Amino acid sequence: QAREAGGNTYRHYARGLTDYARERVTMSSELNRAIERDELQLHYQPLVDTASSRVTGLEVLVRWQHPERGMVLPDSFIRLAEETGLIIPLGAWVLRHACLQAREWEAAGIPFGRIAVNVSGVQIQRSDFARTLESILHETGLGAERLELELTETFVMDLREDAQQLLGDLKDLGIALAMDDFGTGYSSLAYLKGLPFDTLKIDRSFIGGLPDDPASAAIVTAITTLGNSLGFEVLAEGVETQAQRRFLIGVGCRRAQGYLFSPPVAPEAVVRLLTRAARHATSSS
Numbered sequence: 351q352a353r354e355a356g357g358n359t360y361r362h363y364a365r366g367l368t369d370y371a372r373e374r375v376t377m378s379s380e381l382n383r384a385i386e387r388d389e390l391q392l393h394y395q396p397l398v399d400t401a402s403s404r405v406t407g408l409e410v411l412v413r414w415q416h417p418e419r420g421m422v423l424p425d426s427f428i429r430l431a432e433e434t435g436l437i438i439p440l441g442a443w444v445l446r447h448a449c450l451q452a453r454e455w456e457a458a459g460i461p462f463g464r465i466a467v468n469v470s471g472v473q474i475q476r477s478d479f480a481r482t483l484e485s486i487l488h489e490t491g492l493g494a495e496r497l498e499l500e501l502t503e504t505f506v507m508d509l510r511e512d513a514q515q516l517l518g519d520l521k522d523l524g525i526a527l528a529m530d531d532f533g534t535g536y537s538s539l540a541y542l543k544g545l546p547f548d549t550l551k552i553d554r555s556f557i558g559g560l561p562d563d564p565a566s567a568a569i570v571t572a573i574t575t576l577g578n579s580l581g582f583e584v585l586a587e588g589v590e591t592q593a594q595r596r597f598l599i600g601v602g603c604r605r606a607q608g609y610l611f612s613p614p615v616a617p618e619a620v621v622r623l624l625t626r627a628a629r630h631a632t633s634s635s
């Protein structure tokens with residue numbers, strides 16, 4: 351049985367469409383319940399200044415605390431949520447809870463910079479998305495400048511002519527926009543230049559090969575150099591080693607994220623991490 355063997359992920363064995371279909375039906379009704387019963391949790395991963403490790407923001411990553419399966423990671427349920435439409439309530443839940451949490455940290459003087467929330471193309475294309483977002487900001491009292499939305503490159507390319515309008519409406523609210531997993535979707539920097547993005551996140555598949563793999567090194571160097579000169583904030587995803595970090599500093603990549611700095615952590619741990627960093631900065635200045 352896939353479920354027993356899979357631990358905390360859902361695996362699809364090639365045992366015919368019926369098992370697969372049945373698994374999907376079970377999972378989507380469970381996910382639906384999870385949203386209602388608050389079984390979803392948010393973890394936060396620091397976005398840092400590559401050279402100083404100072405925290406400049408936090409990426410919000412959803413987890414599903416399943417009563418029997420344990421912690422389920424988003425790669426195994428986001429796609430299903432997109433296909434079934436559950437991404438709409440799920441996405442709104444994530445946004446609302448992330449903004450509430452950020453507002454709480456802001457009130458407590460915790461220096462988190464801004465929060466970066468992943469949003470799906472399915473969510474953004476709903477005509478009421480900008481309005482929903484606006485009312486979440488209003489309800490929670492979080493300033494728009496404290497929020498960044500991360501969109502994947504493939505989704506943005508699918509939008510074509512609509513991208514300018516849709517993204518422009520979001521920018522008008524005063525939030526920041528990041529292009530996630532950049533480099534995986536074959537869009538050009540020339541195309542990007544016409545869109546209102548603030549941040550380019552270089553996909554972790556290019557960072558893994560640093561510093562020795564010549565192709566990875568060339569790609570990261572090119573994206574960083576061009577990204578910087580076009581005025582984007584360039585961030586490297588999945589930084590795991592000091593050698594990768596040194597390479598990034600060398601080519602002028604000023605932002606990073608990855609296990610080298612911190613894995614995604616629960617909210618309580620964020621507070622410890624940030625208050626420790628703030629004390630450190632005060633005592634050493």
Ligand code: C2E
Pocket residue numbers: 395410411412423424425428441444468469470500530531554587588589590607608609610613614
């Ligand atoms: P992403 O937005 O590219 O998020 C970064 C992923 O890389 C996270 O996986 C994070 O845990 C992982 N990661 C961070 N540092 C390292 C590292 O040094 N090494 C390695 N190997 N991995 C690292 P996670 O949390 O499993 O999320 C996977 C994807 O699920 C995210 O990729 C994002 O596309 C999606 N996702 C997560 N939360 C949400 C959400 O609330 N809404 C939507 N629509 N998608 C989400």
Ligand code: MG
Pocket residue numbers: 409468500530
């Ligand atoms: Mg992301």
Ligand code: MG
Pocket residue numbers: 530531551553587
């Ligand atoms: Mg990413």
Ligand code: MG
Pocket residue numbers: 531
């Ligand atoms: Mg990714």
